[in-house]
Structures are given as structure tokens and as C-alpha cells.
Amino acid sequence: xxxxxxxxxxxxxxxxxxxxxxxxxxxxxxxxxxxxxxxxxxxxxxxxxxxxxxxxxxxxxxxxxxxxxxxxxxxxxxxxxxxxxxxxxxxxxxxxxxxxxxxxxxxxxxxxxxxxxxxxxxxxxxxxxxxxxxxxxxxxxxxxxxxxxxxx
Amino acid sequence: xxxxxxxxxxxxxxxxxxxxxxxxxxxxxxxxxxxxxxxxxxxxxxxxxxxxxxxxxxxxxxxxxxxxxxxxxxxxxxxxxxxxxxxxxxxxxxxxxxxxxxxxxxxxxxxxxxxxxxxxxxxxxxxxxxxxxxxxxxxxxxxxxxxxxxxxxxxxxxxxxxxxxxxxxxxxxxxxxxxxxxxxxxxxxxxxxxxxxxxxxxxxxxxxxxxxxxxxxxxxxxxxxxxxxxxxxxxxxxxxxxxxxxxxxxxxxxxxxxxxxxxxxxxxxxxxxxxxxxxxxxxxxxxxxxxxxxxxxxxxxxxxxxxxxxxxxxxxxxxxxxxxxxxxxxxxxxxxxxxxxxxxxxxxxxxxxxxxxxxxxxxxxxxxxxxxxxxxxxxxxxxxxxxxxxxxxxxxxxxxxxxxxxxxxxxxxxxxxxxxxxxxxxxxxxxxxxxxxxxxxxxxxxxxxxxxxxxxxxxxxxxxxxxxxxxxxxxxxxxxxxxxxxxxxxxxxxxxxxxxxxxxxxxxxxxxxxxxxxxxxxxxxxxxxxxxxxxxxxxxxxxxxxxxxxxxxxxxxxxxxxxxxxxxxxxxxxxxxxxxxxxxxxxxxxxxxxxxxx
Numbered sequence: 001x002x003x004x005x006x007x008x009x010x011x012x013x014x015x016x017x018x019x020x021x022x023x024x025x026x027x028x029x030x031x032x033x034x035x036x037x038x039x040x041x042x043x044x045x046x047x048x049x050x051x052x053x054x055x056x057x058x059x060x061x062x063x064x065x066x067x068x069x070x071x072x073x074x075x076x077x078x079x080x081x082x083x084x085x086x087x088x089x090x091x092x093x094x095x096x097x098x099x100x101x102x103x104x105x106x107x108x109x110x111x112x113x114x115x116x117x118x119x120x121x122x123x124x125x126x127x128x129x130x131x132x133x134x135x136x137x138x139x140x141x142x143x144x145x146x147x148x149x150x151x152x
Numbered sequence: 153x154x155x156x157x158x159x160x161x162x163x164x165x166x167x168x169x170x171x172x173x174x175x176x177x178x179x180x181x182x183x184x185x186x187x188x189x190x191x192x193x194x195x196x197x198x199x200x201x202x203x204x205x206x207x208x209x210x211x212x213x214x215x216x217x218x219x220x221x222x223x224x225x226x227x228x229x230x231x232x233x234x235x236x237x238x239x240x241x242x243x244x245x246x247x248x249x250x251x252x253x254x255x256x257x258x259x260x261x262x263x264x265x266x267x268x269x270x271x272x273x274x275x276x277x278x279x280x281x282x283x284x285x286x287x288x289x290x291x292x293x294x295x296x297x298x299x300x301x302x303x304x305x306x307x308x309x310x311x312x313x314x315x316x317x318x319x320x321x322x323x324x325x326x327x328x329x330x331x332x333x334x335x336x337x338x339x340x341x342x343x344x345x346x347x348x349x350x351x352x353x354x355x356x357x358x359x360x361x362x363x364x365x366x367x368x369x370x371x372x373x374x375x376x377x378x379x380x381x382x383x384x385x386x387x388x389x390x391x392x393x394x395x396x397x398x399x400x401x402x403x404x405x406x407x408x409x410x411x412x413x414x415x416x417x418x419x420x421x422x423x424x425x426x427x428x429x430x431x432x433x434x435x436x437x438x439x440x441x442x443x444x445x446x447x448x449x450x451x452x453x454x455x456x457x458x459x460x461x462x463x464x465x466x467x468x469x470x471x472x473x474x475x476x477x478x479x480x481x482x483x484x485x486x487x488x489x490x491x492x493x494x495x496x497x498x499x500x501x502x503x504x505x506x507x508x509x510x511x512x513x514x515x516x517x518x519x520x521x522x523x524x525x526x527x528x529x530x531x532x533x534x535x536x537x538x539x540x541x542x543x544x545x546x547x548x549x550x551x552x553x554x555x556x557x558x559x560x561x562x563x564x565x566x567x568x569x570x571x572x573x574x575x576x577x578x579x580x581x582x583x584x585x586x587x588x589x590x591x592x593x594x595x596x597x598x599x600x601x602x603x604x605x606x607x608x609x610x611x612x613x614x615x616x617x618x619x620x621x622x623x624x625x626x627x628x629x630x631x632x633x634x635x636x637x638x639x640x641x642x643x644x645x646x647x648x649x650x651x652x653x654x655x656x657x658x659x660x661x662x663x664x665x666x667x668x669x670x671x672x673x674x675x676x677x678x679x680x681x682x683x684x685x686x687x688x689x690x691x692x693x694x695x696x697x698x699x700x701x702x703x704x705x706x707x708x709x710x711x712x713x714x715x716x717x718x719x720x721x722x723x724x725x726x727x728x729x730x731x732x733x734x735x736x737x738x739x740x741x742x743x744x745x746x747x748x749x750x
Binding site: 043044051054055057058061062064065068069125126127129130132133134136137140141143144147 | 662679717
């Protein structure tokens with residue numbers, strides 16, 4: 001059995017999971033820290049601020065879902081992949097990882113700004129919610145690309 | 153739907169104004185044009201007082217949450233005195249906390265020296281001796297020191313020894329070791345003082361706990377002040393004429409309540425003008441929708457209200473939102489849970505009935521959409537109940553690829569619907585020419601969809617005449633009617649330029665992929681929870697219990713995360729994709745009649 005395609009495919013699925021998860025971890029910490037600081041000024045915003053802080057957690061989930069789908073697909077082929085299939089998984093993994101990482105951090109920055117403004121008394125929860133999901137679309141597209149690049 | 157408004161212009165003698173506004177406030181129907189922020193010192197004072205009340209209410213709410221004693225004592229006095237008392241108590245509580253902290257620190261430093269009297273220390277100092285204080289670990293204390301120096305052990309424990317060494321005047325002082333700070337106040341005095349302050353703090357906290365059960369008194373006081381502020385701002389916004397003797401006031405009231413208002417105005421014998429409100433008057437917006445659509449009004453308001461001459465899109469986005477939510481949640485089991493929460497929650501939280509009804513419908517949307525892929529708490533209906541898929545090949549049988557294309561098609565359907573809605577609305581309000589370009593876009597999108605789909609599904613192939621007609625008609629309508637007025641060359645130029653919007657339509661279409669992404673990832677997480685629970689079930693004796701706990705916690709977590717995404721992403725699709733394609737401008741101000749707040 002040629003192991004190179006399999007190695008490349010496994011690197012691909014690791015890339016789907018790791019950077020997206022790291023991005024979500026950084027993002028939730030970033031927004032969470034803003035929430036903790038904002039609570040000093042206005043403890044009443046915790047409910048809304050928590051929702052905003054949780055937004056950046058989804059990229060990690062997309063990474064995991066992509067990993068799960070592709071791992072299942074590789075296993076269903078008994079690990080016998082063509083070079084083209086494995087390169088597709090690697091490329092999709094790279095896309096998911098990089099886009100997931102950056103979009104989670106950038107999304108968290110919007111959420112953190114919203115939380116700070118909410119603590120200053122501005123009612124920007126709805127607006128922040130809508131604006132913060134803008135960067136997430138690209139993580140979803142990356143997830144969709146992982147789905148489309150799945151070996152079959 | 154936006155409630156029709158009538159514009160009223162009132163002409164009053166300056167001295168009539170306060171009395172008239174009071175009566176108008178009792179009536180609670182007219183939205184008088186007024187500033188929302190303080191305009192002078194008086195209104196600023198009222199605003200500041202409202203802010204103060206809000207702060208105290210927040211602090212008392214925290215006290216109410218933390219208190220252990222449930223006894224209540226109704227507050228007999230006015231809200232103003234409650235506010236004053238609560239503010240003083242909070243201030244006292246803060247000072248006491250600071251004092252207690254400082255005393256505790258001092259006590260910590262004084263404890264090694266045990267109790268003593270300050271008079272004894274003063275006597276020694278009066279004799280000319282200088283006191284040097286030391287604290288040494290017991291093992292380092294040299295018993296010979298007691299013979300060599302005038303040394304007095306003050307406090308001795310197993311670990312350390314605190315002692316004083318006297319410096320005799322005129323003699324050299326050479327005791328080895330680092331000096332410690334001798335306390336200025338003995339520890340017994342500090343302990344007594346600390347007890348007193350802690351008792352005072354307890355009294356203060358007890359009183360605050362009693363006050364925390366009377367937040368309603370403060371809320372009523374806030375409403376009273378808010379009504380006063382509203383009334384004052386309405387009076388202050390009057391346009392002064394004839395050297396300030398005449399006040400001109402403008403307001404809006406729903407046209408369907410005009411008879412009631414006008415019979416009141418007739419009795420008041422004042423001069424007023426009334427006319428149907430025009431968009432240029434910037435009338436306030438009061439939405440009036442069916443029971444179902446009104447459940448979705450809070451979602452629309454999170455963005456902005458429509459302007460007066462615009463179509464209220466709430467009834468049109470409501471069913472889409474419900475189904476989009478279901479698409480993103482992607483699981484019949486979770487949908488069923490939301491339906492149950494919506495139905496049963498009203499017995500426990502009757503005040504939240506409106507929101508619980510919304511939860512019910514969002515759950516219903518989840519059940520409806522999830523009947524396509526057939527997800528049920530992370531499992532597939534086709535696997536757990538194969539009999540349900542035997543005699544049909546549609547329900548519970550959509551695979552991931554089907555859902556991917558269904559998300560895009562559903563999105564395109566919403567875009568086409570939005571364009572047709574714009575067309576109908578423009579034809580009714582502005583004339584037939586204004587509705588032609590959106591119709592052209594709707595046809596072009598349908599044509600492009602079928603043309604692309606036919607490359608994958610042969611049955612969808614359009615005949616050449618139909619295809620050509622659709623393409624020519626759609627492009628002609630867009631090019632000729634994107635700017636329906638003005639010189640021909642400008643109309644054509646604008647029409648050609650508007651063709652660039654095709655990139656926007658393509659981007660909007662891709663945006664709907666999020667429906668698939670969220671639904672699939674949620675489904676996978678549910679499946680992972682089930683897999684982990686099954687593997688735990690193999691643990692001897694307690695396996696099933698562990699599996700049950702994991703299933704409950706795991707699915708609750710997945711439901712929470714998926715519901716958050718399912719709530720937010722359809723909002724984005726509504727506000728950005730749907731509203732843009734439906735030509736929504738927004739920016740209307742909410743109808744806020746002058747009325748007494750309760």
C-alpha cells in the first residue's frame with residue numbers, strides 16, 4: 001500500500017482541526033476577557049456579553065465536523081487513497097485551518113468591541129451580533145470546501 | 153404592516169401648554185415630537201436621577217440574589233427616601249468594608265505582639281529607653297541574648313518569638329538581626345474595633361436585604377420621574393411664537409384612534425390641525441401584524457424599523473426565519489425539545505409567553521426541515537425506524553449533498569421572493585415601470601438556476617426558445633427599467649451598470665451555504681455525543697448511568713451551541729441578504745406616545 005497519500009490526507013485532516021480549534025480558543029478568550037472587564041462597569045450585560053463571547057467557538061466546531069467527515073471517508077476507503085484525493089484533503093484542510101483560525105480571531109475582535117460598547121451603555125447587541133457573523137461565513141465556506149473535497 | 157398615522161399640529165397659549173400636555177399624557181395616545189435626551193439643567197437633573205435609581209436597583213438586585221434570609225418588610229415611605237437610604241447604606245457598606253480590610257491587615261501585624269497597654273510603652277519611652285522590636289523564628293533565637301541584652305520576650309509560640317530590646321541612652325546599641333515594626337495599636341484593641349465594625353456591617357447588610365425586597369417601590373419612582381421627564385421634554389420642544397406667548401406642538405396618533413382623540417380635543421377647545429401623515433413628516437412607526445408575524449417583530453427591531461412609506465417586511469421574513477432556524481439546528485429531536493419548552497414554559501414563566509411562542513415555532517421549523525435529512529438526537533430516522541422510509545423516497549432520506557444544494561436553492565428562492573416583493577410593492581406605490589427591473593432580476597435568477605441545474609440533471613433542460621426568451625426579457629427589463637425616469641441615455645447607462653449587481657446575487661447565494669454548514673456540523677456533534685455515550689455504556693455496572701449522564705449533558709451542550717448559531721445566522725440572512733434584495737431602507741423611529749409609565 002502506498003502510504004504517502006495516506007500521510008498527506010492525515011496531515012490534511014489534522015490541519016482542519018488544529019488551527020480552527022486554536023482560533024476558537026483564542027477568540028473565546030479574547031471576547032471573554034472583554035466581558036470580564038466590562039462586568040466591572042455594567043454587570044447587567046453578562047447574558048448578552050456571554051452570547052457574543054461564544055460566537056467565536058463555532059470555527060473549532062466546523063474544523064471538528066470537517067475532520068470527522070473526512071476521517072469517516074478515509075476509513076470507508078480502507079485508507080486506500082489516490083494522490084489526487086489526498087492532495088484535495090490536504091488543500092481543503094489547509095483552507096479550513098487558516099480561514100478558521102483567522103476568522104475566529106477577527107470575529108472575536110468584533111464581539112469584544114461590542115461588549116465594551118455595551119458596557120458603556122450603548123445598545124449595540126443586535127448590531128454586533130449581525131456584524132460578528134460576517135467573518136464566520138468564510139469559515140463556513142471553508143467547511144463546505146472540506147465537504148466537497150471529501151474522498152469518495 | 154405599518155399603522156397609518158395622523159399628524160396633529162396644536163396651537164396653544166403658553167400658559168395652556170402644561171395643562172394640555174398633562175391631559176394628553178393621561179390619554180396616552182399622541183407621540184409628541186420631542187428630544188429623547190436632556191435639553192437643559194432641569195431635564196439633565198431628572199435624567200441623572202433616573203440613572204442613579206437604575207444603579208441602586210442593580211445593586212439591590214445583587215443583594216436580593218445573595219441574601220439568605222427570605223423575610224420581607226414592606227417599605228412605607230416614598231421611593232425618593234428609599235433611594236436616599238439605599239445610597240447612604242451602600243456608601244456606608246463600602247467604607248466599612250475598607251475599614252475592616254485595613255483593621256484585618258493591622259491585626260495580622262499586631263498579633264505576634266499579643267495584648268499590651270500603650271501606657272506601659274509610653275512609660276518605658278519616658279524613662280529614656282528606645283524600644284527595638286524583633287520577630288525571630290524560634291530555632292534562631294539565642295537564649296544567651298537574654299543575658300547579654302536588656303531583652304524581654306513578649307509573645308512566644310512554637311514557631312516564632314517576638315521580643316523587645318531596649319536601647320539604653322548613652323550606650324552603643326549592637327543587637328544583631330533585622331528590626332520589625334512594633335504595632336502602634338495593641339491587637340486586643342484592634343480585635344475589639346474589628347468586631348464593632350463587623351457588627352455595623354452586618355446591620356447595614358441586613359437593612360439592605362430588607363430594602364432589596366422593595367425594588368418595586370424604586371421602579372415606580374423611576375416610572376414617575378420618567379413620565380415627568382417625558383412631559384417636560386414634550387413641553388420644551390414646543391415651537392415658541394409671538395414673543396413666546398404661543399406654543400406650537402406637533403404629534404402623531406394612530407389614525408384608527410383619531411375619533412377618540414378628536415372628541416377629546418374638541419372638549420379642550422383649542423385650535424389644532426390634523427392631516428394624514430406623510431413620509432416627509434417622519435412619523436413614528438407602530439407595527440401591526442398578525443399573531444404569528446408579531447412574534448418575530450423583536451427580531452426585526454434588533455436591526456431597525458422601516459420608514460413610514462416602506463413595506464414592513466416582518467410577515468415576509470417570519471416563515472423564512474422559522475425554517476432557516478430549523479435548517480441550522482438540523483435535528484428533529486432538538487426541535488421537539490424546543491416545542492416542549494415553548495409549550496410547557498408558559499406555565500412557569502407566564503411573563504415570557506411571547507418569547508416562548510417564538511421558541512415553539514422555531515422548534516416547529518426545526519422539526520419540519522429536519523424531516524428531510526431525518527436527524528433525531530444525532531441519529532438517523534432511516535436507521536432507527538427503517539419502516540418509515542420503505543414506501544417513499546423523499547422524507548428522512550436527504551444526504552449531505554442533497555442538503556447542500558437544498559440550502560442554495562432555498563436561498564435563491566428567498567432572493568427571488570424578495571425581488572418579486574420589491575416589484576409588487578414598487579408597482580403599487582410608484583407605478584408599473586418601477587417594478588419591472590426587480591421582475592427582470594427574478595427571471596434572470598430563475599433562468600441561471602435552471603440553466604446551471606440542467607448541467608447536472610438532464611430533466612431540467614429548457615427548450616431553446618423558452619431559455620432565450622427568459623434571458624432576453626430579463627436583461628431587457630433590467631437594462632431599460634433600472635432607472636425608470638430621465639433621459640434614455642442615462643436610463644440605459646444606469647441599466648447597464650446595474651447588471652454588475654449579478655456579483656452581489658452570486659455572493660448572496662453563497663451566503664446561504666451557512667444553512668448547510670451549521671446543520672451538518674450540529675448533526676455531527678450530536679452523532680459524536682451518541683458514539684461516546686455508547687462506548688461508555690460498556691463500562692461494567694455503571695456504564696449505562698455514565699452513558700445517560702453523557703447523553704444528557706452532551707446533547708444539552710450541542711443544543712445550546714447549535715441554537716445560538718441557528719438564531720444568529722438566519723438573522724444575518726434576513727438583515728443582509730433578504731432586506732437588501734427586498735430594497736429595505738429602514739431607519740424609522742418607534743412610536744412612543746406621551747403616557748404615564750406604570
